[in-house]
Amino acid sequence: DASRIRRNPGIFARLRSFTLNILRKNKITNVSEALYDNALCLDNVMKYNGVL
Numbered sequence: 001d002a003s004r005i006r007r008n009p010g011i012f013a014r015l016r017s018f019t020l021n022i023l024r025k026n027k028i029t030n031v032s033e034a035l036y037d038n039a040l041c042l043d044n045v046m047k048y049n050g051v052l
Contacts, residue, residue, distance in 0.1 A: 025050045
C-alpha cells in the first residue's frame with residue numbers, strides 16, 4: 001500500500017496541528033464545521049488571521 005499518510009505520518013500530523021492552531025487563534029468553537037467549510041472553499045481559509 002502506497003498511502004502517504006501511513007508512510008509519512010509526521011507531515012500530516014504537522015499540517016493537522018497547524019490547522020487546529022489557526023482555528024484556535026481565530027476563536028473557532030465548532031472545529032468540525034470549520035474544517036468542512038474550509039475544505040470546500042480555499043477563500044475562507046485565506047480570511048483567517050495568521051494564515052499569511
